[in-house]
Amino acid sequence: MDHLLNIVDVTAGYGSITILRGISLHLDPGECIGLFGPNGHGKSTLLHTISGLIRSTSGTISFDGTDITGAKPPQIVNSGLIQSPQGNTLFGDMQVFETLELAAFSRRARKDRETNIQKVIELFPRLGERNTQKAKTLSGGERQMLSIGCALMCAPRLLMLDEPTLGLSPRLKEELAVAVGKIAESGIPLVIVEQDVEFLMSLADRLYLVEHGEIVREIDRANAPGHDEVMRLYFGEHTH
């Protein structure tokens, strides 16, 4: 069976600085995977490379059987591979509803615009209440909801969420975790980047630990780490 997303030996970076050092991972249809690991080790760079914002220097990325290595971001979005980036501030002077409507920009997404807006409002009722508010006046949690909402407006066939709960209060974190769970239940395959391994384990079928731009470990339910082991994965053998 073909993988929905298949990344083989990808290296990438910024200018002369290499961040990703030969990353390989895959995602099968209907699957959710998680990426975790310390900050600054290449998780977001990996998502940016998949979305085409950064060009890989070697390796191949294919989505749904098509090679998308080096493809332009609009093409990648049009094929249904969507990212909600970390700390997305979106368009400060644009209203919530306007932003959601605009997000259905690709031809494929535009035809389902109205039904998708309904779905997003159902998932995040607060966006419905704030519909004429400008994005810059939203709270961090609401902005995160809008970012995920925008990604859903793009009619994703695979959705990559980069730290959807970063910097949020525990209550909001819970609210967003529930929403992400609902998105997964609706059948959209997810790639989730998170620091919270327990949260990831509750959603994802498999996890990859990213360190120094490499996949250092693949975890599935069979070899799920305990709390102590997670601490060890993050902080090393002798630190705590």
Place this chain on the structure above:
Amino acid sequence: MTETLIATLVSGLVLGSLYALMASGLSVVWTTLGVFNFSHGALMMVGAFIAWTVSEAAGLGLLAGITAGTLAAAVIGVIIERLLIRPFYGNRNMLLITVMTTLAAMIILEKGAQIIWGARLKQLPRLIDGEVSVFGTTISAHEAVLAVIAPLVLIAIWRFTVSTSTGRSLRAVGQNQNSATLIGIDVPVAFALAFGLSAALAGLTGALLGSIRFITPVMGADPLVKAMIVVIFGGLGSLGATAGAAYVIGIIEALLILWLGLYWTPFVLFLLMIIVLIFRPNGIFGSAE
């Protein structure tokens, strides 16, 4: 006395319409690309010359001329964006570099126009002959048309940026390129579109102005400077602020000409600009961020 005042206000309104068309083009490029286009006045001049060539030299009529002038300016605008601005996207000094490249474009267009069309003054016929009476004062019918077309064009552009997907995408790109890219907006296409639209506005202004003023290779310089004063006065953020400022400056200019004469008017306008820059660097209508 009141008659003179009314006549002055009406001529200020006509000037304001002209500045509004010019300045809104600058504003569209600034809000989308973050570039100040110094070749905007030269694009206006090209619009006027092409309109003259099609309308007078080829004898195809003024409407065909105005259309051709507008389109030609748009095409040249897209070419300027492609050759002189796009290579510098992402450069740390983009703003400064594009000051130089758009100034270069201005010189190339002005000298090019001199080579192609020569230095002899040219003028277009008027859209409508005759005069109209406005509030008891008479202006040429052509100026009245200019005063009516300008707000209509501005409203059309405002509707375009607010309620169409393409228009919204231009605003989105200006506010956050990464987020715009990730919802599938092609940023270079949006840039080219914004520049083309802005240049089309300049071309249209030139083609309309060619009936009131003489068409010369340097005719764009003065409207560009006035449009600069307008955008500094109004703030470069929104079309509404730019248009409002254009009319305010137009009326102030007309009043200054009445009270101080032509000689001191530019001096006072620039003084006003400096005062605004000192006390409200984001413009009278700009937000204080």
